[in-house]
Amino acid sequence: MGEEQVLELQNVSKRVGAEFHIRDVSLRLEPGSLNVLLGPTLAGKTSLMRLMAGLDRPTEGSVLVDGKDVTGVPVQRRNVAMVYQQFINYPTLTVYENIASPLRLSGVSKAQIDEEVQKAARLMQLTEFLDRTPLSLSGGQQQRTALARAVVKKAALVLLDEPLANLDYKLREELREELPKIFAESGTVFVYATTEPSEALLLGGNTAALSEGRVTQFAPTVDVFRQPVDITTAQTFSDPPMNTIEVKKAKNTFHLGEAAQLVVPKGYWGLPDGAYTIGFRAHHLLMSRPPETTKNNPLKGTVTITEITGSESFIHVSCAGQNWVMIARGVHNYDPGDAIEVFVDTRHLLVFDAEGTTIHSATEQQAA
Amino acid sequence: MKNFRWFVPTLYILFLMAPIYWLLNMSFKTTNEILGGFSLWPQAFTIDSYVEILTNPVWYSGYLNSLTYVVMNTLISVSFALPAAYAFSRYRFLGDKHLFFWLLTNRMAPPAVFALPFLQLYSSMGLFDTPLAVALAHALFNIPLSVWILEGFMSGVPKEIDETAYIDGYSFPRFFVKIFMPLIASGIGVTAFFVFMFSWVELLLAKTLTSVAAKPIAAVMTRTSSTAGYELGLLAAAGVLTIIPGAIVIWFVRNHIAKGFAMGRV
Secondary structure (H helix, E strand, O other): OOOOOOEEEEEEEEEEOOEEEEEEEEEEEOOOOEEEEEOOOOOOHHHHHHHHHOOOOOOEEEEEEOOEEOOOOOHHHOOEEEEOOOOOOOOOOOHHHHHHHHHHOOOOOHHHHHHHHHHHHHHOOOHHHOOOOHHHOOHHHHHHHHHHHHHHHOOOEEEEEOOOOOOOHHHHHHHHHHHHHHHHOOOOEEEEEEOOHHHHHHHOOEEEEEEOOEEEEEEEHHHHHHOOOEHHHHHHOOOOOOEEEEEEEEOOEEEEOOOEEEEOOHHHOOOOOEEEEEEEOHHHEEOOOOOOOOOOOOEEEEEEEEEEOOOEEEEEEEEOOEEEEEEEEOOOOOOOOOEEEEEEOHHHOEEEOOOOEEEOOHHHHHHO | OHHHOOHHHHHHHHHHHHHHHHHHHHHOOOHHHHHHOOOOOOOOOOOHHHHHHHHOHHHHHHHHHHHHHHHHHHHHHHHHHHHHHHHHHHOOOOOHHHHHHHHHHHHHOOOHHHHHHHHHHHHHHOOOOOHHHHHHHHHHHHHHHHHHHHHHHHHOOOHHHHHHHHHHOOOHHHHHHHHHHHHOHHHHHHHHHHHHHHHHHOOHHHHHOOOOOOOOHHHHHHHHEEOOEEOHHHHHHHHHHHHHHHHHHHHHHHHHHHHHHHOOOO
């Protein structure tokens, strides 16, 4: 318990029938690292976690711990802890026994078990519920019980599969901040699956972007967000979805269909003329002209729908034959069908080639 | 109309209870009174019939024999059905759905069909006239029923609980006994009830596969006929005592049965 170990996946695939749940994934997770698995539902986050834990055997490839092949080692003899999205506890045991469960089986003395359980319960604010059974608790308390069980185990690998998805907003905020700290101290490999890009950014660490069973990019979270390697990763790491459009580059202009065009930003001047896809996030679609892009004319579009959250408005715009989303500060009350002029902040433009691979701008390449 | 709402249920319950009451009524009468005429309650109240049954070894051994094979059968059926139902609930294997359905078809044939093969088989194996013979014969019908009921309860338990236990370090047997069985306790209770009741009321196989040593109560009851005619008081008392074990079992599982019905497998 508590020892540090490196977890490595080498060309791991998981096939069920003819269907690939995981396709040729290679990852190296360092001790003490925080790793986010980011991907939409059915991207393979849970499947990948199950392979890491040893609950499933990969169809191909191997799982290594500290260089040792543990592919066929049953989960009982791996040093892992896992928390599911559903609140999974032993309904017939008290909260105390639920938390103590992994310790009971590892031959720890009674006094030490009690100490560990009390400590974990305090951490998860469960002290007053220790004598109750999980099903008599609220959802949040049930999930905290499951988390406390993972805490006391002090496993070398901690897997949290969307642990906060079914919790209410406030609790989610609180726990999201606490969890990495709780598990970071012991040199644990910490893996956290989520569908929400914002959650990945808040957690930090490294992010593995998953799409249809493949890891499209694995890098520090901010890098994956800022410089996605391809359009799939960019889409995975974008909420609301990234706005995209196919363009034709001719000299220093991107032609967006017949009527609209954008000036090619400086970093991409060296790009050969031809067909590309450009992408920009919802908050880079603006209602007023951004600085340094004075040469661009506004793009004309129509509003299809406006969603107002209070501090922000999500305005869906139909423009150049595409449906885009714009996030604007404050309340903007457009009616569907209203004409609107929008500006693309081309300083944050992403350019993808025909295969969807990101083309880095010259300025980025200089920085790197 | 409103004031007569009680009428239909009351009538129904009266009809339902009448034969049971009459059996009870008869068991406290002498045979002469029963044959003598109509009386709503015993005129000469007597417990002689009960004393006879509970003191005469020929009589009470019939109950003991019946209880022996019923309990044996319940234990065999539930303990074999538990792992089988777990497999059907948790694993996918070749032909699992067909096998599961095939189990149920075992109950489609009347028990009488199997009386002859069982008799021949058990006679040649030296099992004839033992409680085990009846218990095994009943298992043929009860194990499929048990698997079917238990599978429903087990599938109601998320498999993530199994996995959490394995992650915590539980071995399979330990998980199954310590975590899983308490979770499906009501399912086991309901299963045991149905198995018990089937075995308790089944007469044909029980009578065919026994002669003297393991004679079930139903067979003993035929003793009440003699040259003097039927001893009806005795027969009625034996009938009352036959109802009692079933009533006790129902009392214990009454809360779980509703759950069993809700699971849609009972």
